Amino acid sequence: MDNVELAQKIIDYVGGKNNILRVWNCMTRIRFNLRDNTLIQKDKLTSLLAVINIQQTPSQFQIIIGKNVDVITKEISNLLKDNLEKPLDELSLSNSEKSQITVKSIINNVIETITSIFSPILPAIIGAGMMKVVLSIITTCQLFPETSGIFLVFKWIGDSAFYFLPFLLAVSSAKKFSVNEYVALCLSGVLMAPALISGSLNKLAPLNFMSLELPYMDYSSSIIPIILAVFLMRYIDKFVAKILPKLLVPIFQSLLVLIITVPIMLIILAPLGFYIGELLSTGLISLFSVSGPIAGGLLAGFNPLIVMTGMHYAFMPAAIQSIETNGFDNFWLPFALISNLAQTGALLAVFFKYKTKKNKSIALSTGISAFFGISEPGLYGVTLKLKKPLYAAMIGGAIGGIIVSLLKVKTFTFTAPNIFALPTYISAQGDKNSLYAIIIGGMVSLISSFILCLAFKCDLQESQKTDDQIDKESENAKIITICSPLCGKVVSINKVPDPTFSEEIIGKGVAIEPEDNVVYAPFDGVVSVLFHTKHAIGLTSNTGVELIIHIGLETVELEGKYFTSLVNSGDKVNKGDKLIQFDLNRLKSEGYNILTPIVITNYQQFEKIDITDSAQVSYKDKLMQLF
Numbered sequence: 072m073d074n075v076e077l078a079q080k081i082i083d084y085v086g087g088k089n090n091i092l093r094v095w096n097c098m099t100r101i102r103f104n105l106r107d108n109t110l111i112q113k114d115k116l117t118s119l120l121a122v123i124n125i126q127q128t129p130s131q132f133q134i135i136i137g138k139n140v141d142v143i144t145k146e147i148s149n150l151l152k153d154n155l156e157k158p159l160d161e162l163s164l165s166n167s168e169k170s171q172i173t174v175k176s177i178i179n180n181v182i183e184t185i186t187s188i189f190s191p192i193l194p195a196i197i198g199a200g201m202m203k204v205v206l207s208i209i210t211t212c213q214l215f216p217e218t219s220g221i222f223l224v225f226k227w228i229g230d231s232a233f234y235f236l237p238f239l240l241a242v243s244s245a246k247k248f249s250v251n252e253y254v255a256l257c258l259s260g261v262l263m264a265p266a267l268i269s270g271s272l273n274k275l276a277p278l279n280f281m282s283l284e285l286p287y288m289d290y291s292s293s294i295i296p297i298i299l300a301v302f303l304m305r306y307i308d309k310f311v312a313k314i315l316p317k318l319l320v321p322i323f324q325s326l327l328v329l330i331i332t333v334p335i336m337l338i339i340l341a342p343l344g345f346y347i348g349e350l351l352s353t354g355l356i357s358l359f360s361v362s363g364p365i366a367g368g369l370l371a372g373f374n375p376l377i378v379m380t381g382m383h384y385a386f387m388p389a390a391i392q393s394i395e396t397n398g399f400d401n402f403w404l405p406f407a408l409i410s411n412l413a414q415t416g417a418l419l420a421v422f423f424k425y426k427t428k429k430n431k432s433i434a435l436s437t438g439i440s441a442f443f444g445i446s447e448p449g450l451y452g453v454t455l456k457l458k459k460p461l462y463a464a465m466i467g468g469a470i471g472g473i474i475v476s477l478l479k480v481k482t483f484t485f486t487a488p489n490i491f492a493l494p495t496y497i498s499a500q501g502d503k504n505s506l507y508a509i510i511i512g513g514m515v516s517l518i519s520s521f522i523l524c525l526a527f528k529c530d531l532q533e534s535q536k537t538d539d540q541i542d543k544e545s546e547n548a549k550i551i552t553i554c555s556p557l558c559g560k561v562v563s564i565n566k567v568p569d570p571t572f573s574e575e576i577i578g579k580g581v582a583i584e585p586e587d588n589v590v591y592a593p594f595d596g597v598v599s600v601l602f603h604t605k606h607a608i609g610l611t612s613n614t615g616v617e618l619i620i621h622i623g624l625e626t627v628e629l630e631g632k633y634f635t636s637l638v639n640s641g642d643k644v645n646k647g648d649k650l651i652q653f654d655l656n657r658l659k660s661e662g663y664n665i666l667t668p669i670v671i672t673n674y675q676q677f678e679k680i681d682i683t684d685s686a687q688v689s690y691k692d693k694l695m696q697l698f
């Protein structure tokens with residue numbers, strides 16, 4: 072399946088084009104604002120091979136993709152172009168969007184807004200931050216004099232995203248609030264006016280504007296002022312569009328919007344935003360001076376859960392503001408790095424625990440990814456699934472967080488929390504105390520989570536046989552036989568009225584129209600997945616075959632009604648063992664399609680799959696053969 076097909080399926084499974092208000096992405100996940108979350112087809116989304124996991128918050132729906140997330144998001148945006156170009160106010164809202172305003176909903180909306188605004192500009196901020204890392208290395212190693220052309224150009228690159236941050240925020244805020252980006256850029260241009268910055272530097276008295284005081288302030292590197300200004304502009308823009316005759320809108324709308332918005336911004340909103348930012352950064356320093364070890368341990372320990380909800384983006388403005396105001400961040404970046412190293416330690420331990428090459432490869436690759444700052448693949452793909460490795464990573468992160476807090480760790484540049492960020496813990500004066508602190512805390516965190524994970528007894532959810540044993544069995548058997556798990560009529564998978572199965576999105580196989588009410592084990596193996604609704608079960612054979620049995624279509628809606636599980640996830644099973652009982656007559660009477668797909672999800676590992684020629688099968692009859 073190419074990226075365009077995948078993008079179209081994702082659109083369909085989140086409720087279609089008309090259900091999507093906004094789509095954007097961060098490093099690992101596609102983020103949606105949707106009209107009606109009840110239209111999401113979660114089972115179908117998680118069945119897509121490219122989807123690692125899904126995550127839902129009160130204000131966002133997130134699909135974790137990992138690599139190629141930006142490519143897939145771009146394809147989705149291209150397919151939605153006509154829909155997303157409409158102003159949000161022209162789109163009808165569902166009842167769920169008109170829900171009663173509560174403190175919780177306000178907090179969720181604030182977090183969602185911050186995330187929406189900061190996610191698109193992260194590549195620029197991280198790129199500039201990494202350039203500051205390069206500059207730090209150049210300075211430490213004395214590779215070039217600070218007056219050289221190379222150093223100065225590199226310095227301009229490193230300062231660009233931070234000094235001109237209001238311009239970046241103007242564009243992303245305009246997209247979030249559905250106003251013209253170029254008019255928003257004019258607002259940031261006013262905030263960055265040389266006279267304002269010079270007046271602030273020279274401590275000039277406030278400017279008189281229509282008998283009102285307009286203070287001279289330096290808003291370069293500020294965050295909140297431009298966001299508040301663009302938010303205000305949204306309502307002024309609507310007001311002006313209403314009062315102007317349509318003939319005059321193209322000529323005078325932008326002019327009137329600027330004339331009204333700019334004075335309010337400079338006199339009220341920008342100073343207010345500036346002082347809020349100052350108070351925020353001062354408050355964070357006070358928090359860590361009073362309860363640093365406790366706060367640090369909690370932040371680093373619970374960071375995986377924070378990442379799962381996507382709330383880590385809400386911490387980024389505070390970190391940036393602290394660096395711009397105080398010259399350092401001791402609130403979020405160090406603890407995010409500690410948490411990523413703890414995830415690395417746990418994933419490396421899982422690598423040693425796993426027995427098969429495939430699972431070892433997954434654990435190792437996601438561990439390396441976490442080491443370099445991207446923890447979601449390992450979090451969703453390994454540690455969260457196995458649970459105890461996640462606990463080990465959280466404990467290791469908490470230990471490391473307490474240590475770096477006690478050692479008064481600080482980072483002096485905003486960049487992605489990965490191992491390459493270590494030079495950002497060296498101050499401009501060459502002080503390396505924070506560098507030593509983060510190295511010590513990071514090593515302790517990684518090692519402690521590694522040891523804890525090794526010590527914990529984990530259900531690894533894999534066959535206990537080694538790769539050599541599996542390879543030897545495969546060589547001896549040459550042909551792997553999958554028996555029928557049901558009694559009934561054999562139907563081609565292409566005739567299943569569900570594209571997830573008929574188009575072989577999740578794998579190749581066959582379907583059975585059951586005539587009995589029991590699902591049997593089609594081979595010797597282990598129960599790898601048992602859905603809580605009991606309508607579907609995943610099995611892994613001792614020869615490495617991964618199989619899903621999905622009883623009926625749309626039966627997930629029943630939430631387990633009419634289904635009884637006779638096994639649990641992780642149980643070993645032998646061919647012919649009873650797995651699930653279901654009430655066939657009740658399913659039929661309530662109108663459910665009872666056609667049951669039986670799908671091999673790792674079909675790529677086999678050269679050929681033969682389906683039985685029989686029109687009718689009983690359990691234990693040969694259903695498929697794999698070569």
